[in-house]
Every structure is written in structure tokens, then in C-alpha cells.
Amino acid sequence: MVSARGQRREAALDLLFGQKHITADYPVPVRIVSEGEALAISLIENSEREGLDPFDVLRSYRMLAEEGRSADYIAALFSAAPVTVKRRLKLAGVSPKLLALLREDAITLDQLAALALADDHETQEHIWFDANQWQRQPNYLRQAITRTEIDASRSRLVRFVGLDAYETAGGYVRRDLFSDDDNAGYIADAELLQRLAAQKLDAAAEAIRLEGWGWTETRIERDVLELNRYGRLQPVERALTEDDQREMDALTARQDELTEKFDALPEDDENAYEEAERLENLITEVNAAILAIESRALTWDAPQMAEAGAFVIVSQQGELVIERGLVRRENSAALDAAGATVTGTPDAEHISATNPEHTPKEKPVHSAKLCQRLTAHRTAAVHAELIAQPSVALAAILQRLVPLAFPERYGHGFDAQCVELNGTSNHDRLLGAADDLAASTAWGVIEAQRQQWTDTLPARRADLLPWLLAQDPGTTLLDLLAFCTGTLLDGIAGEEKPHPINAISNALQLDMTRYWTPTRASYFDHVSKARIAEVVTAALSPKVAADLGKMKKGDAAAAAELRLAKSAWLPEILTDREVPVARSYGVADDPDDDPDGEESDARDAPQEDGDANRDGHHDGRINGTELPEGVGSESTVDDPTAAPQATARDSNGALPVWPFPTAAGAATAMSEGAGRDATQDAA
Incomplete structure (x- = not known):
């Protein structure tokens, strides 16, 4: 029998019996409950006097679920929200070995939440126990599990296709229950996602053609x-119909009303943030409706x-x-x-x-100082992404070293490079170029990593080499190389033109909207009022930008920040990914060059649409456009309808090493990249 509660009442009955106030056959009401309910009742009662032990809470949830209790029943029992129940049940399903660590305070709930992304206990245990201490941060654990998958919350194709459509087509989504984002999850079948995007685009294109x-x-x-x-x-812009004009007048009045309410909110009141977000969403909806009416007036x-x-x-x-x-x-x-x-x-x-x-010579849109400011943010964002993708950092540093080691093959280059080998950190230069960089997302990632490495590395320079030799080259050393490579980046530019750092940005599939947003301080205060109106017109509509010309410069900048809050707009200098043509001298002749040039002429001849893929080869493009964010045939799985299986074993039945990029994996990636480069050079 399990006594869930009432120990004090039982003691009181014993006292009454000892004092002969009651007899041994005194009837005492008893309610029989299951073991899971007993634990839950005990926890709920004890919570009035002390905090709940997370381990006991998760154990109680698991026991109730195993007894067949529904999520709604558990939610009512604990007075918890349904989403909280789902999350706790997900945590309760993690490997018992890892849950035992929770009782010992050797693992946190955030770390368990990251490990819960893996669908089997063996993978969860493998990732945790094979990791170095500093690799057990939630973001590293999450990366280890999802390294070959597409982050649905960051992918424009996922937002375009929709997770529901992807799942309806048989695609598997590794759901992240611990995120508040509706699109939180990871997609393994990139080929299916690409096909669905192509079908949706083609259907829309056919409607436009008609x-x-x-x-x-x-x-x-x-x-x-x-x-x-x-x-x-x-x-030709025709006059609005009476119905459209009435709707436009109502929307314009609504727009003014919402903007006035937003402007009236106190700037330093944290309680106003939720209301500000609600008003911003409403303003965005009104702007979209105005734009739709304006579009109908065009013939x-x-x-x-x-x-x-x-x-x-x-x-x-x-x-x-x-x-x-x-x-x-x-x-x-x-x-x-x-x-x-x-x-x-x-x-x-x-x-x-x-x-x-x-x-004609024109005054540049962005001054040299603003270009330096924006490109400092770009450089920091590349550094932050290199930390997450260390194999790209290895390739980037080797791209600088290999030509120096093989001048007979690559000649002597004299162009600017994005990775400087002079050993000077870019830390102070970046902060000097952008006074708002220290508060940015990218800089937060960089400084957090800097502190972790500072705490990990030996204090004495003489101890550094022995310490390095004792580390795992495929994990610790590769991640340290990634951080150090980021400090050598030279991406600050005083003008808008192709830059070598774009090659690394392309390899990283850098999404600058994650690291920079257009605000008054970051952009609009540094450009002309005409440029502000131009940006709002391009990002939203001429109607939304119509009143900016009548405002003072400061008011226009503030209004632009508000109106573009949800737009994810970026200035051209942050979207341009063009790489300058590399030049070198003293390059040895390629023995495979065609002596008579016939093959080269054939390659240079223009092709008809579709020629590139007539052999059935898939190159990861839709109608000639390269797919971003990891979408391509290299990320596909054999069965899109099945959940990812447990980590594969080798021929001896052993699990592979810790699944962050390893030296061997980086070497393989580099050799594949070199093969692609050779193919492109030949073409």
C-alpha cells in the first residue's frame, strides 16, 4: 500500500487511540489511488511548503501516462497548461540514465530539452556522455542531433510551403516542443521540400501567365x-472604385489610429511591450490591405x-x-x-x-562610415556562424594557407583577402567601426564563446601546446580553430562592391536578418530622408511611405523603424553576395587544358533552358536558382515518411564518435569541395 498523504492525520489517530479516545475498529475513510496518482497527490501537497523536485515531477507525469491517463487529465490534476504537460511528458521520455542525472543536479532541464529532440535513448546517451563538458550546452547538443537537417524556423522555403503541407506529403518533422515558434522543428527530407516549393511556385506562375x-x-x-x-x-493607375475607395479611407483612418496609439505608449514601460507588439501586428495587417487595394488599381x-x-x-x-x-x-x-x-x-x-x-557618377547611397558600420555587423555575423559551423572555418583557413604552400600551382595572388594571417585580432576594429555592435546578437555569441575558451584554455603560454596535443582534434581543436579564424576575418569595407568575405557567407548560408534589423540608430539616422522614403516604399508600399516626406528627418527615421519592424528588410550591402574575381600571376599551365580551345568554345556556347539538367542530374536549383539554407539533394533521406532512426553503428557494432564536425569529416568535405571547384574551373 502507498500512503499518498495524511501522515499527520494518521499520527493524530494513533495519539487518539493511545489515549483511548477511539478503538482499534474506528472507521477511517481511505481512498485507493494508483501509484502515479499517489506520487502526484504527494507532490502537489508538498508544493505548498517547498518547491517541487523536477525529477519527481517528471517521474509522476511518466507514471500517469503509463497508467493510461490522458494529457487533459494530467493537466487538470496539476493545474497546468496542456502545452506544459506535453513538454514535461517529452522530458519524462528521455533516457532514464539522463533523468537520474537530473536528481543529482548533474544536468539541467534545458539540456534535457535539447536531448529530447533525439527520438531514441541510445542516441541521447551517446551524444551526452561522449561530449566534452563545454559541448554540453543546449545549443551544441541541439546542433549535434540536427546537424544534417533544415531548421524550419529559419527556412524561407519551409515558411513558403508550410509544415502542414510538408507533413501531408509524407515528410517527417522533428518537432521542438520547447520553442514558442509555430514553425519550430527540423526537416530531414530537403528533396521533398524542394519539390513542394517548385510545385507551389509553378502553380502560381501558371495563374500569373493566364x-x-x-x-x-x-x-x-x-x-x-x-x-x-x-x-x-x-x-496605368485607374481611379479606385467606390467600394475600394471606401475601404481605402477606412484603412487609412485605421492606420492613423493605430499609429497614434503606438506612439503614445511609454518607451520605458516593460508592461507596454505586449501592447506594442499587438499594435505592430495590426499595423502590418492594415499596410498589407492598403497595398492590396493599390495593386487592384493598376491596369x-x-x-x-x-x-x-x-x-x-x-x-x-x-x-x-x-x-x-x-x-x-x-x-x-x-x-x-x-x-x-x-x-x-x-x-x-x-x-x-x-x-x-x-x-554617370552619383553620390553613393551609403557613406563610407555607414558602409564600415554595416560591414562590421556582417563580419561579426560570419564569425558567429563559423562558431556553429567549424568545418567551414577549417576550409576558410586552408583556402588561405594552401596557395601559400603551393605557389607553383596557384601562383602569387595580390587581391584582398577576408582572412588575414597576420595574427591581429579584429576585436577592436569591429567595435570601432560600429558603436552598436556590442549589443548585437552576433557579438553576444562571440563574447560568450570567448569567455568559455578563456575559462578552458591553460593560463600559461608554455602549457598551451601540451594542452592542445591532449585535445580531440575532431571536436575541441576544430571548434577552437573556428573561433580563432573568426577573429582573423577582415570584412570591413568603406564602399559597396564585391568582397571576399561573401564567399564564406555563401558557404555558411548566412541569413543577416538573424543578426541585424533596420532601426533608427542602426540605419535611418545615417541616410537621407529621401533614402528613408525609398526604403519604406520598396519594402512596403508607396502609400505607407507617402507621409514621410512631410516629416522632419528624426520623425521620419523613427516612423520608418516602426513600419519596417516586421519586414526583415536589409540594405543592399548586406544582401549582395558577389565575390570579386581572383587574380594571380605565375600560375603554371594546366596540363589538362584543351590546346585548340574547341572544348572551351563548346562550353562557352549558350544553352537552351533546361539543358543543364537533361541528364537527370539534380543540382539543388529551382528554375536555375540555387536553393538556400541547406536545401538540396545532399540532405535527403531514403524514406521521407519515416522518423529518423537511431544513430547507425559501424561494422563492429560501435557507435560513431561525437557527432560534431571531425577532422576526417572536414577533410572529406574539403575534398568534395575541391572536386566541385575543379569541375567549375573546367567549365
């Missing part, structure tokens, strides 16, 4: 440089539409964006003859590049 456009193409991201190669057929001439086309694009926010009225160079003459209004010059970028003397 409007009467001569052609449509799909893109998974908006490439400003590509769009600038097209002219723009201008629509196009049908014969002119047949000479132009449209791009169907996935935006940074994972939303569908349509760029209508694009004019190719071969169609511009026909439109001119028809009297159409076409702005911009098709292939204007190409003309400027080949005829630089025809390019």
Missing part, C-alpha cells in the same frame, strides 16, 4: 541584380503584356511575391513602337559594366 503575360519564371529569392537587367513596363495593356513577363518569387519572409511587367531586351523595340512606357534599360547592368565611361 493574366496575359508573355512569359513567367520562378525564383526562390529576390535577386536585385537580376531584376535590374530587365526594363519595366509601367501600368495593363493586353498587347503590351504579351511582350513582357513576370517573376514569381519567394520573399525573405517566405511569402509569394510577383514582379510583373519585366521587359527583355529583345522585346523592348516592339514595346517602344507600340508607345508603351518602359522604365529602365534591359541589360542595363551589362551595358554599364562594359562601358564604364557611360556610367
Whole structure:
């Protein structure tokens, strides 16, 4: 029998019996409950006097679940929210060996939550017990489990396709119950995600083509440089219908009302944050509705539409964006003859590049100081990502060392590099270029890592080499190399032009929206009022930006910060990923070069659409656009409908080593990368 509660009452009865106030057959009411309920009742009663032991709470939840109690029953018993019950049941399902550590305070609930992402106890134990002490932070544990999967909360394709559609198609999602993000989880079947995105884009493109456009193409991201190669057929703006005008008036009044309420909120009142977020969401919805009405007022001439086309694009926010009225160079003459209004010059970028003397000199959008400020943030973001992806850091440092070791193969380069080998840390230079960098997300990651390494490394320089030799080269040394490589990054630039650091940014699939947001202090105070209006117009709509020109510069900057709060807009200097052409001298001739140039000529010949993939090879692109964020055939699994299996064993039945990037894995990745580079060079 288990006594759940009432020990004091039992003692009182014993006292009464000893004093002969009651007899041995005195009836005492007793309620029979299960062992799980007994533990729960005891915990709830004791919680009035002392805090609950997390281990006992999880054990109680597990016992109740094993007895067949529903989540709603457990929630009612503990007066807990249903999501709390689901999370605690997930924690209770972690390996018993790890739960035992919780009772000893040798593991935290956050660490257990990270390990709960693994679906089997063996993998959970393997990851925990094989890790070094400093690798047991929740973010490292989570990375070890999901290293080959796509983070759904960060992927624009996941937002575009939707997790429900992905799961309906048979895809498996490793859910993260401990995140408040609706898209929290990890996707293993990148090929399925890509296929669903392509199908959704193609369906949207077909609907746009039926409007009467001569052609449509799909893109998974908006490439400003590509769009600038097209002219723009201008629509005619008709007057709004009476219904549209009434709706527009109501929306404009609502917009003014919400903005006034938002501006009236006290800036230093923490209790106002929730209300501010609610108002921001409402303002965003109103702005979208205004933009939709404005779009309905645009009309196009049908014969002119047949000479132009449209791009169907996935935006940074994972939303569908349509760029209508694009004019190719071969169609511009026909439109001119028809009297159409076409702005911009098709292939204007190409003309400027080949005829630089025809390019008028203009004042740059961003000053040298602002460029340095923004690129300091970019450099810090790359450093933060290198910490999370140490194998890329290894490749980056070797990319600098290999040409120095093999000058007979690579010659002597004289271009700027993004990784400097002079041993000077970029710490002070970055802080000097951007006075707001110290408060940024990237800098927080960097400084946290710096402190951890400071606490881990030996105090004396003489002890450093012996300590390094004693470490695991595939984990500790690789992660230390990643941090040190980040301190050698030289990514600060005083002008907008291709930069070598973009090569590393591309390898990391860097998403700057995670590390930088447009605010008054970070951007709008440093540009002209005309630029502020231009940014808001491009990011939202001309209607939203209409009143900025009437404001004072400071008020316009503050208003722009508010209106772009949810936009994930980035200035061009942070979105441009172009890498400068590498130049070198003294390079040995390639013995495989074709002596007569025929093969080269054949390679340089233009291909028809689709030629690149006629052999059935999948290159991870949709309609010629490269997929971001790890989406591609290399991340696929054999069975998209099945949950990921336990960690595979080798031929001897042993589990593999700690699943962070290892020296061997990095070497394999580098050799594969070298093979790809050789293929690209040959092409």
C-alpha cells in the first residue's frame, strides 16, 4: 500500500487511540489511488511548503501516462497548461540514465530539452556522455542531433510551403516542443521540400501567365541584380472604385489610429511591450490591405503584356511575391513602337559594366562610415556562424594557407583577402567601426564563446601546446580553430562592391536578418530622408511611405523603424553576395587544358533552358536558382515518411564518435569541395 498523504492525520489517530479516545475498529475513510496518482497527490501537497523536485515531477507525469491517463487529465490534476504537460511528458521520455542525472543536479532541464529532440535513448546517451563538458550546452547538443537537417524556423522555403503541407506529403518533422515558434522543428527530407516549393511556385506562375503575360519564371529569392537587367513596363493607375475607395479611407483612418496609439505608449514601460507588439501586428495587417487595394488599381495593356513577363518569387519572409511587367531586351523595340512606357534599360547592368565611361557618377547611397558600420555587423555575423559551423572555418583557413604552400600551382595572388594571417585580432576594429555592435546578437555569441575558451584554455603560454596535443582534434581543436579564424576575418569595407568575405557567407548560408534589423540608430539616422522614403516604399508600399516626406528627418527615421519592424528588410550591402574575381600571376599551365580551345568554345556556347539538367542530374536549383539554407539533394533521406532512426553503428557494432564536425569529416568535405571547384574551373 502507498500512503499518498495524511501522515499527520494518521499520527493524530494513533495519539487518539493511545489515549483511548477511539478503538482499534474506528472507521477511517481511505481512498485507493494508483501509484502515479499517489506520487502526484504527494507532490502537489508538498508544493505548498517547498518547491517541487523536477525529477519527481517528471517521474509522476511518466507514471500517469503509463497508467493510461490522458494529457487533459494530467493537466487538470496539476493545474497546468496542456502545452506544459506535453513538454514535461517529452522530458519524462528521455533516457532514464539522463533523468537520474537530473536528481543529482548533474544536468539541467534545458539540456534535457535539447536531448529530447533525439527520438531514441541510445542516441541521447551517446551524444551526452561522449561530449566534452563545454559541448554540453543546449545549443551544441541541439546542433549535434540536427546537424544534417533544415531548421524550419529559419527556412524561407519551409515558411513558403508550410509544415502542414510538408507533413501531408509524407515528410517527417522533428518537432521542438520547447520553442514558442509555430514553425519550430527540423526537416530531414530537403528533396521533398524542394519539390513542394517548385510545385507551389509553378502553380502560381501558371495563374500569373493566364493574366496575359508573355512569359513567367520562378525564383526562390529576390535577386536585385537580376531584376535590374530587365526594363519595366509601367501600368496605368485607374481611379479606385467606390467600394475600394471606401475601404481605402477606412484603412487609412485605421492606420492613423493605430499609429497614434503606438506612439503614445511609454518607451520605458516593460508592461507596454505586449501592447506594442499587438499594435505592430495590426499595423502590418492594415499596410498589407492598403497595398492590396493599390495593386487592384493598376491596369495593363493586353498587347503590351504579351511582350513582357513576370517573376514569381519567394520573399525573405517566405511569402509569394510577383514582379510583373519585366521587359527583355529583345522585346523592348516592339514595346517602344507600340508607345508603351518602359522604365529602365534591359541589360542595363551589362551595358554599364562594359562601358564604364557611360556610367554617370552619383553620390553613393551609403557613406563610407555607414558602409564600415554595416560591414562590421556582417563580419561579426560570419564569425558567429563559423562558431556553429567549424568545418567551414577549417576550409576558410586552408583556402588561405594552401596557395601559400603551393605557389607553383596557384601562383602569387595580390587581391584582398577576408582572412588575414597576420595574427591581429579584429576585436577592436569591429567595435570601432560600429558603436552598436556590442549589443548585437552576433557579438553576444562571440563574447560568450570567448569567455568559455578563456575559462578552458591553460593560463600559461608554455602549457598551451601540451594542452592542445591532449585535445580531440575532431571536436575541441576544430571548434577552437573556428573561433580563432573568426577573429582573423577582415570584412570591413568603406564602399559597396564585391568582397571576399561573401564567399564564406555563401558557404555558411548566412541569413543577416538573424543578426541585424533596420532601426533608427542602426540605419535611418545615417541616410537621407529621401533614402528613408525609398526604403519604406520598396519594402512596403508607396502609400505607407507617402507621409514621410512631410516629416522632419528624426520623425521620419523613427516612423520608418516602426513600419519596417516586421519586414526583415536589409540594405543592399548586406544582401549582395558577389565575390570579386581572383587574380594571380605565375600560375603554371594546366596540363589538362584543351590546346585548340574547341572544348572551351563548346562550353562557352549558350544553352537552351533546361539543358543543364537533361541528364537527370539534380543540382539543388529551382528554375536555375540555387536553393538556400541547406536545401538540396545532399540532405535527403531514403524514406521521407519515416522518423529518423537511431544513430547507425559501424561494422563492429560501435557507435560513431561525437557527432560534431571531425577532422576526417572536414577533410572529406574539403575534398568534395575541391572536386566541385575543379569541375567549375573546367567549365
